[in-house]
Amino acid sequence: DAGITQSPRHKVTETGTPVTLRCHQTENHRYMYWYRQDPGHGLRLIHYSYGVKDTDKGEVSDGYSVSRSKTEDFLLTLESATSSQTSVYFCAISTSGGRTDTQYFGPGTRLTVL
């Protein structure tokens, strides 16, 4: 699992509440990513980071924000959760120092928005 942990692993919340998911890595890799996985859609990139305080949007970024104040932590925030954000969220890191190369995924967070 390339030293990646995600917390919480499961969360149930209500529409309109803020939610923050945490990704933690132990190996000081520069590139970190947040994906969501939905049936019929595979994995889609939400946001990524290429260094501390350096982040950018992915394919499905609407309704999400991210922060990276330390190399090891990449936070994903849903400011006001909606039912369409019910999904499984995966964090990934790139080990090669390149951009898209060799991404390894964490165990995932299952989020349910009621």
Next chain:
Amino acid sequence: GENVEQHPSTLSVQEGDSAVIKCTYSDSASNYFPWYKQELGKGPQLIIDIRSNVGEKKDQRIAVTLNKTAKHFSLHITETQPEDSAVYFCAASINSGYALNFGKGTSLLVTP
């Protein structure tokens, strides 16, 4: 952007048989093609990858082939075992970019 199509969506084989999963991509600039295996309740696990300067790569029972002209690549699993049962995802990316673009997955079932 890049569009990755993956077929079939489900595949059932008997133990010992071979399994083949195929993907096509749309962006001719794509040059990195990983394959992931995902077991129930777990994150995707990288099993093999190939770059556009190579036509084939093998790792024990797993091989990947790439046809750049036709813009398709395939995963081959030989001598399948029940523990190969999982969902397999292909992906494609441009090395100068940041995103892996995934196919929608193939659910492989290997029956004893």
